[in-house]
Amino acid sequence: MKVPFSPPLITDDVRQHVAEVLESGWITTGPKTAALEEEFTAFTGAQASIAVNSWTSGAILTLHWLGLQPGDEVIIPAYTYAATGLSVIHAGGTVVMCDVGDDFCLDPDALKELITDRTKAVIPVDFGGMPVDYDAINAVVQESSGLFSASSPVQERLGRVAVLADAAHSFGATVDGESAVGKADITIYSTHAVKNLTTAEGGMIVLNLPDQFDQEQERKWFRLNRLNGQTKDAFAKSKAGGWRYDIVSRGMKCNMPDICAAIGLGQMATYPAALERRRVIYNRYAAALASDAFILPPTDIGGRSSSCHLFALRLADGWSARHEEDGTLRDQIIQYAADRHVALNVHFLPLPELTLFKQMGFEAKHVPNTVRLSHSEISLPIYPQMTDEMVDHVAKTVKEALEERGIRSD
Numbered sequence: 001m002k003v004p005f006s007p008p009l010i011t012d013d014v015r016q017h018v019a020e021v022l023e024s025g026w027i028t029t030g031p032k033t034a035a036l037e038e039e040f041t042a043f044t045g046a047q048a049s050i051a052v053n054s055w056t057s058g059a060i061l062t063l064h065w066l067g068l069q070p071g072d073e074v075i076i077p078a079y080t081y082a083a084t085g086l087s088v089i090h091a092g093g094t095v096v097m098c099d100v101g102d103d104f105c106l107d108p109d110a111l112k113e114l115i116t117d118r119t120k121a122v123i124p125v126d127f128g129g130m131p132v133d134y135d136a137i138n139a140v141v142q143e144s145s146g147l148f149s150a151s152s153p154v155q156e157r158l159g160r161v162a163v164l165a166d167a168a169h170s171f172g173a174t175v176d177g178e179s180a181v182g183k184a185d186i187t188i189y190s191t192h193a194v195k196n197l198t199t200a201e202g203g204m205i206v207l208n209l210p211d212q213f214d215q216e217q218e219r220k221w222f223r224l225n226r227l228n229g230q231t232k233d234a235f236a237k238s239k240a241g242g243w244r245y246d247i248v249s250r251g252m253k254c255n256m257p258d259i260c261a262a263i264g265l266g267q268m269a270t271y272p273a274a275l276e277r278r279r280v281i282y283n284r285y286a287a288a289l290a291s292d293a294f295i296l297p298p299t300d301i302g303g304r305s306s307s308c309h310l311f312a313l314r315l316a317d318g319w320s321a322r323h324e325e326d327g328t329l330r331d332q333i334i335q336y337a338a339d340r341h342v343a344l345n346v347h348f349l350p351l352p353e354l355t356l357f358k359q360m361g362f363e364a365k366h367v368p369n370t371v372r373l374s375h376s377e378i379s380l381p382i383y384p385q386m387t388d389e390m391v392d393h394v395a396k397t398v399k400e401a402l403e404e405r406g407i408r409s410d
C-alpha cells in the first residue's frame with residue numbers, strides 16, 4: 001500500500017471555487033482573497049486578517065510593521081523550520097535562539113533568561129499544531145517589561161516585547177476552547193501545500209492587538225504594504241477609469257492571488273470535519289503505537305488543544321541514545337518505510353545544525369533539548385483523506401522496522 005506524506009485535499013468545493021476564478025477574468029488578489037480573509041477572521045474570532053503569499057513574507061512584513069532596527073533582537077525556538085529565523089534576518093533583526101520543552105515548544109523558563117533591553121519580539125512556534133503555553137510566555141513578557149526599550153513608534157505604543165505566533169501548523173488550535181489567536185498580538189498562519197488548510201502557497205496575518213492600537217488603521221497598513229505601498233490594489237486599478245494611484249511607502253510585494261485563495265475557500269466548508277478526522281487519526285495511531293519504545297505526541301496539554309497537523313512520534317530516549325548518536329535508528333526506520341512506499345518525515349533539524357546558522361555562530365550545545373528531541377523524532381503521515389487501513393498500515397510498518405532490529409514495540 002502506498003502512503004504519501006501530505007497530499008492536498010482537493011474536493012468538489014475546491015474545484016468549484018478555482019473554476020469560478022478561472023471563468024471570472026480576474027486571477028490575482030480580488031474578491032476570493034477578501035472572502036478568505038473574512039473566513040479566517042470569522043473562524044478565529046480575530047479582529048482582522050490579511051492574506052499574503054507565504055508565512056515567511058507575512059512574518060517579514062509583520063517585523064517591518066514592528067519597526068525592527070539593526071541590533072534589535074527577536075527570540076525564536078531553535079526547534080522550528082528555517083523560515084522562522086530567516087524572516088528575522090530578512091527584516092534586519094538579530095536572531096536569538098531559545099531551547100524548547102518536551103512539548104517541542106518554546107520553554108518559558110529558557111525565554112526568561114534570554115530577554116534583554118535589545119529584545120523586541122518573541123516568535124513562539126505552535127509545533128505540530130499544539131499551541132505554545134502562551135499564558136506562561138505572556139507572563140514572562142509582562143515581567144520583563146521594565147527592561148523594554150522601544151526603537152520604533154509601534155514598539156513605543158506596544159510598550160513591551162511583541163508576541164508574534166508562528167502558527168504555520170496550528171490553524172484551528174484552541175486554548176481553553178477558544179481560538180489560540182487570542183493569546184498573541186499577531187498570529188501568522190501558513191497555507192503552504194502541506195498545511196492543514198492550503199492555498200498551494202500562502203499565509204494569513206491575523207491581528208489581535210491591544211486597545212492602544214486602532215485595528216482598522218493597522219489593517220490598512222498591512223494591506224498597503226503587502227502591495228508595494230500602493231494606494232490602490234490591482235483589482236480596483238483594473239476597473240475602467242480607475243488607473244490613478246500613488247506609492248506612499250517601501251512596501252513588499254507579497255499579496256495572495258485569488259486563484260490560490262480559491263483553493264483555501266473551497267477547503268473552509270469542510271475544515272471542522274477535517275480537524276475532527278485528524279484527531280481520530282491521532283488517537284488511532286496512539287492506540288496502535290502504545291509501547292515503551294515510543295513517546296507519543298498528545299492532542300491536548302491542559303487547556304491547549306492541537307490542530308493535529310503533525311503526528312510527531314518519538315523513539316523513547318533509551319533507544320535513540322543507544323542506537324543513534326546521529327539519528328541512525330530513526331533514519332533506518334524512515335528508509336525501511338520508504339522501501340515499502342510509506343513516506344515518513346522529520347520535523348525539524350535543529351536550526352544550529354543547518355549550515356547557514358552554524359556559519360552565523362549558533363551552536364547546538366546551547367539548545368540540548370532541541371537536539372535530543374529532534375534526533376528521536378519521526379513524523380507519520382496525517383491528513384483527513386487517510387483511511388483507517390492506511391493509518392494501521394503506517395503504524396504496522398514502523399513497528400516492523402523496529403522489530404527487524406530486535407526492538408519490541410508491543
Ligand SMILES: Cc1ncc(COP(=O)(O)O)c(C=O)c1O
Nearest residue numbers: 054055056081083168190192202
Ligand atoms: C514552523 C514553520 N514556520 C514557518 C514556515 C514557513 O511557511 P511558508 O512556507 O508558508 O513560508 C513553515 C513551513 O513549513 C513552518 O513549518
